[in-house]
Amino acid sequence: MGRVLNRLSSLAYLARPLALAFVGIVLLSLGAAYFLIAAYREVPLPPVFYFLTLQFLEARWIRGLILLIAGGGVLLVGMWQLSGVVVIPLHASASGEDELVVGYRQAAVSPRITALSGGAGILILANLGRYAQQLMCVTPLQDPVEYYYRAASLFNFENVIYVVPTPERVQVDVQLNDQTHHNVKHVPHDEQLAAQHVADMRLTDSQGQAINVAVTRQTIDSLRDADAIILGPGSLFESIIPNLLITEIRETIAQSKAQTIYICNLMTEPGLTTGFSVADHVRQIIRFGGFAPDYVLVNAQRIEPEIRQLYETANQMPVYLNPEEYEETIVSATDRRVTHDVVVEGSIVIEADLASSVIQSVASLEHPGAVRAVRVLRHDPEKLTSAIMGILRRS
Structure with a gap:
C-alpha cells in the first residue's frame, strides 16, 4: 500500500489541473448525453446502438451502474499511468507556476x-x-x-x-x-x-x-x-x-x-x-x-x-x-x-572513457628521501559506475 501511495504522490503538483480536467469531462459527458437522448427519441438509430446503450437490460439503474464502473476503471488506469512521470515545479520562473514533466522508468529491484x-x-x-x-x-x-x-x-x-x-x-x-x-x-x-x-x-x-x-x-x-x-x-x-x-x-x-x-x-x-x-x-x-x-x-x-x-x-x-x-x-x-x-x-x-588523471606524490630517484608530485592515471569511480550500470541496464 505504501508503494502505491508513494507513486500516486507524484501527482500532487497536478491535483488542480486534473480536477479541472475531470470537471470538464463530466460537463462534456452531460452535453453528449443530452444529444444522445434527443437522437434516441427523434432519430432512428442503427441496431448497434441497442447494445451500446445496454437496452437489453431492463433496469436502467443497472445500465448506469455498469457504465459508472467501466468509466471509473478506465479513469483509474489513466491516473496510474500518469503517475509514472515526475512533476517538477519551476519555482525560478516569473509566475512561479510553471512545471516540467519528465518521464522516468526505475528498476523494481536494485542489482x-x-x-x-x-x-x-x-x-x-x-x-x-x-x-x-x-x-x-x-x-x-x-x-x-x-x-x-x-x-x-x-x-x-x-x-x-x-x-x-x-x-x-x-x-x-x-x-x-x-x-x-x-x-x-x-x-x-x-x-x-x-x-x-x-x-x-x-x-x-x-x-x-x-x-x-x-x-x-x-x-x-x-x-x-x-x-x-x-x-x-x-x-x-x-x-x-x-x-x-x-x-x-x-x-x-x-x-x-x-x-x-x-x-x-x-x-x-x-x-x-x-x-x-x-x-x-x-x-x-x-x-x-x-x-x-x-x-x-x-x-x-x-x-x-x-x-x-x-x-x-x-x-x-x-x-x-x-x-x-x-x-x-x-x-x-x-x-x-x-x-x-x-x-x-x-x-x-x-x-569507454573510464579514467582520470590525479596528482600523486612519489619518491624522487635523484634525491632519496624527497618526494615530488606527478600526474598518474587512475580509474574514475563515477565513470566506472556509469559504464557498469549501463551494461546492467542493457542486459
Missing part, C-alpha cells in the same frame, strides 16, 4: 553485485553501493581485511560488505616466462624482471607447497546470489586470478547466471603482463578461471604524452584493443540507440 578486485579497485567500486541492493567485495587473497574495514568506516560507503575469500594464510607463486618462481607481490618491484610476464601460477603455503584452499561460505553465497560479478579493477595476477584459482569459487562463477564484467587494466604491469593486449588479459581469465567474461570494459581515453612518458619509465604501456584481435562485431539496437560491439575471445568489449 546484487559481487566484486573480485584489487585493493584500490575495491575502494573505487564502492561507489556502486549507492545503486546496488548489496555490493559484496571479495578481498584479494594476500591482503588483510582490516584495511578495508578501516577504509569503509572512514568513507562511510553505502551497502558495501567486505568478504574474506579464505580463512587460511595463502601465498601466490608465479612462474615467469624465464622459468623462475617468485611471490607475485615482489615481481612488479624488481626491475630485473620488468621485461618478463607470467607463464603459470599456483597457490602455496608458507613453505612453498601447493595447497587446496578452503573458501568461506559467505564468499560462495555472494557469488551464487549475485546479479552481476565484476572482476577488477586491479592487478590481473596479483588480485583477480588468485581468487579464481580456488576451485569452489571457479565452479560457482561457472554455474552462476550473473553477468560477468571484467574491467581491464589501464596499463601493463612490469614482470606480470608485459606486452599484454586486451585479448591477452581475457585469455588468462579463460585459462585460469574457466570462463570468458560476458563484457570487458576497456579505457579508450587518449593518454597525455606527459603521463605516458612517466609510465614508460616504469616499464608500463597502455592496454589497448588490437583491431587484429576482433572476432566479430555485434550490432545491438535499443529504444534509445544502436551500438556496435566488438567480440574478442568470446567477450563483448566496450571501449
Whole structure:
C-alpha cells in the first residue's frame, strides 16, 4: 500500500489541473448525453446502438451502474499511468507556476553485485553501493581485511560488505616466462624482471607447497546470489586470478547466471603482463578461471604524452584493443540507440572513457628521501559506475 501511495504522490503538483480536467469531462459527458437522448427519441438509430446503450437490460439503474464502473476503471488506469512521470515545479520562473514533466522508468529491484578486485579497485567500486541492493567485495587473497574495514568506516560507503575469500594464510607463486618462481607481490618491484610476464601460477603455503584452499561460505553465497560479478579493477595476477584459482569459487562463477564484467587494466604491469593486449588479459581469465567474461570494459581515453612518458619509465604501456584481435562485431539496437560491439575471445568489449588523471606524490630517484608530485592515471569511480550500470541496464 505504501508503494502505491508513494507513486500516486507524484501527482500532487497536478491535483488542480486534473480536477479541472475531470470537471470538464463530466460537463462534456452531460452535453453528449443530452444529444444522445434527443437522437434516441427523434432519430432512428442503427441496431448497434441497442447494445451500446445496454437496452437489453431492463433496469436502467443497472445500465448506469455498469457504465459508472467501466468509466471509473478506465479513469483509474489513466491516473496510474500518469503517475509514472515526475512533476517538477519551476519555482525560478516569473509566475512561479510553471512545471516540467519528465518521464522516468526505475528498476523494481536494485542489482546484487559481487566484486573480485584489487585493493584500490575495491575502494573505487564502492561507489556502486549507492545503486546496488548489496555490493559484496571479495578481498584479494594476500591482503588483510582490516584495511578495508578501516577504509569503509572512514568513507562511510553505502551497502558495501567486505568478504574474506579464505580463512587460511595463502601465498601466490608465479612462474615467469624465464622459468623462475617468485611471490607475485615482489615481481612488479624488481626491475630485473620488468621485461618478463607470467607463464603459470599456483597457490602455496608458507613453505612453498601447493595447497587446496578452503573458501568461506559467505564468499560462495555472494557469488551464487549475485546479479552481476565484476572482476577488477586491479592487478590481473596479483588480485583477480588468485581468487579464481580456488576451485569452489571457479565452479560457482561457472554455474552462476550473473553477468560477468571484467574491467581491464589501464596499463601493463612490469614482470606480470608485459606486452599484454586486451585479448591477452581475457585469455588468462579463460585459462585460469574457466570462463570468458560476458563484457570487458576497456579505457579508450587518449593518454597525455606527459603521463605516458612517466609510465614508460616504469616499464608500463597502455592496454589497448588490437583491431587484429576482433572476432566479430555485434550490432545491438535499443529504444534509445544502436551500438556496435566488438567480440574478442568470446567477450563483448566496450571501449569507454573510464579514467582520470590525479596528482600523486612519489619518491624522487635523484634525491632519496624527497618526494615530488606527478600526474598518474587512475580509474574514475563515477565513470566506472556509469559504464557498469549501463551494461546492467542493457542486459
